[in-house]
Amino acid sequence: MSTTRNRSILDAVGNTPCVELRHVIPQGCARVFVKLEGLNPTGSYKDRMAKSVIEEAERRGDLKQGMTIVEATGGSTGSSLAFICAIMGYKFLVVSSDAFAEEKLKTMSAFGATVDIVHSPSGKITPDLIPSMRQRATELSQGDDFYYADQFSNPDVLVGYEGLGRELLEQIPEGIDAFCGAVGGAGMIMGVAQVLKNNLPNCDINVLEPASAPALTKGHGGLHSVEGIGIGFLPPLLNGELYDHTLAIEESEGRVMARRLAKEEGILAGTSTGLNVVAAIELARQLGPGKVVATVACDTGLKYVRGDLYTVA
Numbered sequence: 050m051s052t053t054r055n056r057s058i059l060d061a062v063g064n065t066p067c068v069e070l071r072h073v074i075p076q077g078c079a080r081v082f083v084k085l086e087g088l089n090p091t092g093s094y095k096d097r098m099a100k101s102v103i104e105e106a107e108r109r110g111d112l113k114q115g116m117t118i119v120e121a122t123g124g125s126t127g128s129s130l131a132f133i134c135a136i137m138g139y140k141f142l143v144v145s146s147d148a149f150a151e152e153k154l155k156t157m158s159a160f161g162a163t164v165d166i167v168h169s170p171s172g173k174i175t176p177d178l179i180p181s182m183r184q185r186a187t188e189l190s191q192g193d194d195f196y197y198a199d200q201f202s203n204p205d206v207l208v209g210y211e212g213l214g215r216e217l218l219e220q221i222p223e224g225i226d227a228f229c230g231a232v233g234g235a236g237m238i239m240g241v242a243q244v245l246k247n248n249l250p251n252c253d254i255n256v257l258e259p260a261s262a263p264a265l266t267k268g269h270g271g272l273h274s275v276e277g278i279g280i281g282f283l284p285p286l287l288n289g290e291l292y293d294h295t296l297a298i299e300e301s302e303g304r305v306m307a308r309r310l311a312k313e314e315g316i317l318a319g320t321s322t323g324l325n326v327v328a329a330i331e332l333a334r335q336l337g338p339g340k341v342v343a344t345v346a347c348d349t350g351l352k353y354v355r356g357d358l359y360t361v362a
Contacts, residue, residue, distance in 0.1 A: 059136060062089055062096045063212050067220040067343075072313040073306070073326065078333035079340035082221055083326065084213065087318055087349030091128045091156065094213065094347055098236050099129035101209030102198050103137060112196045117142055120198040121179070121186035123233075123276050124153025125348055130198060131160035142195075144186040148174050149276055152352045165189065176262070176270030176281035201234045202285045210240025217241065217343055218248055226340040229255035229296070229328045231321045232265070233277045235284035237345070242291040253293050257328050260297040273300055275320045277347065296331075298324040307350065307358060317350035320358060 065088045070081045086094035106112035117140040120130055127143040134141040141162040145154060148169035157164055167182050169175065183201065190197035200206055217225065228245055230238040238256055245252045258264065262271040262279035270281030303323030310316040310326060325344040333342045350358070 057136065058090055059100060059133075062100050064216060065089060067217065068316075070314055070326070073309050074330060074333060077338060078330065079226065079336040079338065079342050081326070081329045081333050082217075082225075082341065082343045083316065083322075083329075084217060084220075084343070084345040085316070086213075086345050086347055087351075089129075091125075091132045092349035092352060093125040093129060094210070094237060094345060095125045095129035096132065097209035097212060098200065098206035099126065099133045099209070101207075102130070102200070102203060102205045103133050103139070105205040105208055106196060106198075112139075114138060116140075116194055116196050118196050118198055119186050119190035120144070120200060121182035122200065123149040123174075123179075124157065125277055125352070126200050126234075127162065127164075128153055128156040128160070131157045131162040134162070135160045142189060144182045144189065146178060146182060148172055148178060150352050151355055153276075156352075171272065173272045173274055174262075174276070174279065174281075175272060179280045180282065200236065201280070204286065206234065206236035207240040207243065207286070210237045211244050213237065213345070214241040214244025218244065221341060221343060224341060225249055225252050225343045226336055227253040227255065227329075227332045227342045229257055229325060229332060229342070229344050231257040231259075231275070231278040231298075231324045231347070232284060232287065233280055235287040237347075239286050239288055239291055242288075246291060253332070254291060255294045255296055255328060255332065256287070256292045257296050257298055257324055259303075259324070260299045263297050265295045266297045275300055275303065275324065277319075278321050278324070296328050298327050300324070302327045304358060310346075311350065311359065316346055318346040319348050319350055319353050322346045322348070
């Protein structure tokens, strides 16, 4: 009789494939590998952090059955937390905005979350949108029956993303000369950087942001439409000792690259992934043949098919 334990969908989080880009990389460049995080259960690498945030809080005793988890999110983190809450029996109250994809808002509701909307008059991600969402989440999470996940300040998110870093080391045994990733709360880039720097001290870590919202490179936020990144302030989890450079990438270039990835590489992903690959190609040009650059496809492009990402040439 088989002794294999009963498996949960939680076992589907992580262990995503890593592929080499073959068609969008110009000649004379380093090799570029992309981790396909859209193949996590909710289509995003945020599943990793949602799982670790809840498990670590339970382990410490900060989170107990019967409590309601609260978070402010553009949707991918919210979808992931709603997914984990559904499995683990927690109520979930999420503060989001109509600036984010309708698919994400509906996904959170489908998993049973209560969605509280903060209106964005411009329909875009403004410098004050995320802070206002966080303030609303703080207000709603008062009381002993609530647990504020606080992805922007909670170091538990790093636990989940360190697994992504370990997977990259296993999947690219020839080594990684440079890694890049667009920053929202900075959990992914910091979790991966911690692992890469511990094992490959000379790996060049590059933090990315939209050029129109250059909080890291120029010290101020701005308008943009790249969901999940460019939050308008310095992420509390961003550790200057773990990265080497900051790069600002034009949103328009990321959108073009997202469409190219779909048509030329068969990778359907969002604009933040486009920014990641634009930056990875620039690093690959600088490093040249014989080197390796790695980045991530943050989520599945299925979250954006109702918008204009794939319809505007």
